[in-house]
Each structure stands twice: as structure tokens, then as C-alpha cells.
Amino acid sequence: MTQDKKRKVAARAVQEATGLRYTAARRLEAASRPMDRPPFLLGALLAECATKPAASVDWGEVLFPEVLPAVFESEIVGGAIPYTSVLALAGALSAYGPNDELRVEFLDPLDEAVVASRRRRFLITMLTASVDELCRKPRCHERPVLNRVIEYCEYHLARSSPQILTSMAGDLGSFVGVDAAGVLERRGGSPEADILIRAATAQGAFSQVRDAFLRAAYMDPSDIDDTFMEESAAMEMRHAIEREELRLLAVARSEYRSIRNFARACRMCGQDLRWRLFDLKLPPEYCTAACAQSAPTAVQALDPWEIEECPF
Structure with missing residues (x-):
């Protein structure tokens, strides 16, 4: 059984046990897996973005394959990540500089990743290459009431x-x-x-x-x-x-x-x-x-x- 199929089976088990929707169960299952990757610097992620070649990945069946984002395999994050997402993340954290320390809080390959800096958390959606700030509470996937002002959902x-x-x-x-x-x-x-x-x-x-x-x-x-x-x-x-x-x-x-x-x-x-x-x-x-x-x-x-x- 492939790694992807194992994760789907685990998510289904969580769904049956909790009664959550599949998407929420998948997130909960992924969040429960320990993230053993060490913290990294924003500058190191930018260096990867500038030097890594574009990767060929299998997105599965998508409606508009012509608009899929260009991605690279990040050794720091642990999977493919869009170039534009890294640039958007760097823009959001520009006030902290390249030595700002980040960590991967959540990763579902080719789907979503949550990257945390200080007490700010960002959701990277791989398919759309979007970066959205999340509620500051760890493991929460909801948006804050008002970015940078009311920072909780x-x-x-x-x-x-x-x-x-x-x-x-x-x-x-x-x-x-x-x-x-x-x-x-x-x-x-x-x-x-x-x-x-x-x-x-x-x-x-x-x-x-x-x-x-x-x-x-x-x-x-x-x-x-x-x-x-x-x-x-x-x-x-x-x-x-x-x-x-x-x-x-x-x-x-x-x-x-x-x-x-x-x-x-x-x-x-x-x-x-x-x-x-x-x-x-x-x-x-x-x-x-x-x-x-x-x-x-x-x-x-x-x-x-x-x-x-x-x-x-």
C-alpha cells in the first residue's frame, strides 16, 4: 500500500470515529502525525525557491491543468511547494527579515501545509498557490476575524x-x-x-x-x-x-x-x-x-x- 493510500485509510478511520467530514478528518489525522522537521529560516526557504528546478508532480484529476502552479521539491518543508507561495509568504513576513525562524506545523503533500512564524500561522494551498493567514491557535484551520487585529477565529x-x-x-x-x-x-x-x-x-x-x-x-x-x-x-x-x-x-x-x-x-x-x-x-x-x-x-x-x- 502506498503512503498516500495509507493516509486515506487513516483519514477514513478518523472520520468513522469522530463523525467529521472527510476533509476535516483528513486534517485532524495529518495534524496528529508528529512533525519532526527542525525549524528553518525564511532565508533558507527563499534560497531553495531561487535555486531549485521546477518539479513534475502528479496532481491527479483537475479541471484546469493549464493553470496549475509551478512547484519545486523543498527539502526544508518536506514536499512540493509553489514558487509563488514562497514569495507570498516572504512578503507577509518581510517585517521580520530573512533570519525569521519558521516551522512546519502541518503538511498534507500536494494539498495543504501550515507554516508558523512566531505566533503567526499561514495556510499554503498547493493547488491554487494561495497563502492565507490562520487563527493563531495551533491546529486550527479557520481564518482570523480580522488579520493582524483580531487574530483568532x-x-x-x-x-x-x-x-x-x-x-x-x-x-x-x-x-x-x-x-x-x-x-x-x-x-x-x-x-x-x-x-x-x-x-x-x-x-x-x-x-x-x-x-x-x-x-x-x-x-x-x-x-x-x-x-x-x-x-x-x-x-x-x-x-x-x-x-x-x-x-x-x-x-x-x-x-x-x-x-x-x-x-x-x-x-x-x-x-x-x-x-x-x-x-x-x-x-x-x-x-x-x-x-x-x-x-x-x-x-x-x-x-x-x-x-x-x-x-x-
Whole structure:
């Protein structure tokens, strides 16, 4: 039996055991295989790209064989990799220079590879020669909510600690403020802010995350009078902050209600949650602060670079 057939059989076994789709089962099976290749430098991969001849590989049956990427056999990565993918990866990591250390986290030959640098992770899709940044959580194949700003997928973002969410809220607010180019109306309604607020609501951290976002995207309300000479400009800023504050509150209340309706009962004491008053300072799956504090924590610590099983 060839190596490829062995991997397919192993993926089918994982699929039967977990009930996952074949693609997800294949990824999980490949991720479970130990990657014993040593770390390497970006400059070494670029040197291979510049000197290795094009390789002839069997892509199997494809719809458009005329657009298949040119690849070379990389001894560093452990398989064929498109030239253009290496150049795209080098562009994404250009700020770190040729001595940046990388490692192969995942490899499925002629299909996908995940290469990690520092705490950034990149998915290389061989057939299309594309390079996409992934969620920073190891073994996760999902895209981040917003590259370089909210660097986790929605699943892992919802499991982040309030401290991480607050830090990301400040980063997102700064990004939104710059992107709006001074237009107040463009600072509100960010879909990424909604995702962040829903994650914060699930952790009982709505207020601190909302405030961090608003201060970074607009300004600290206590500084408005000292910043604006004209009362009309100060009032416009206050109204813009209040509108976004109310909008985010509506997002939080909707998420709080959805979580409580799904949970139905407190995870610790079993009390019915559906008729209890909203308290956005508490995780919605608990009825009181005492229950929330006594529950085992499942969120990420400040250093989220730990390995955990990912469902994707």
C-alpha cells in the first residue's frame, strides 16, 4: 500500500470515529502525525525557491491543468511547494527579515501545509498557490476575524480571557478609527466589533470591552470638552459615541438572550435562567456571581499559545 493510500485509510478511520467530514478528518489525522522537521529560516526557504528546478508532480484529476502552479521539491518543508507561495509568504513576513525562524506545523503533500512564524500561522494551498493567514491557535484551520487585529477565529475568540478581549478591543478601535479617515459615521457598525462584543458578553466582560473599543475608535468621553473648542463639534462626538454605545448594547443583549435560551438552566446550580434579569457583568450561563466564580475556567490564559483540540 502506498503512503498516500495509507493516509486515506487513516483519514477514513478518523472520520468513522469522530463523525467529521472527510476533509476535516483528513486534517485532524495529518495534524496528529508528529512533525519532526527542525525549524528553518525564511532565508533558507527563499534560497531553495531561487535555486531549485521546477518539479513534475502528479496532481491527479483537475479541471484546469493549464493553470496549475509551478512547484519545486523543498527539502526544508518536506514536499512540493509553489514558487509563488514562497514569495507570498516572504512578503507577509518581510517585517521580520530573512533570519525569521519558521516551522512546519502541518503538511498534507500536494494539498495543504501550515507554516508558523512566531505566533503567526499561514495556510499554503498547493493547488491554487494561495497563502492565507490562520487563527493563531495551533491546529486550527479557520481564518482570523480580522488579520493582524483580531487574530483568532470566532470559535477561539469566544474562549479568550477578558484581558485578551479588552486588548483586542483597543486594537480594533484604533484600526476602525484610522480606517474611517476622520468620518464619525464610518466608525460605527463594525461587524468585527459585533463579533468581539458577542465574545465578551459570553465571558461577562461586555462593559470593559465596549469601553476599550469606544475609547480607541472615538475618544475618552471625559476628554471631549478639552479637545473641541466648538460646542457643536463636541456634541457631534458625544452623539456618535452614544449611538455606537447603544448599538453595541443591543448586540450584547441579543447575544445574552440567545445564550440563556440555549442554556436554559445555570450550569452550576440548575436554576432556570430564562426568566432571570439580564446582568451583563455575569456570563449568561450562570445565575449569580457565586456560581460563575465557582465554575471551572475554560477560557484562554494571557498566553494563548497552548495546544488544545480544535474542532475545525
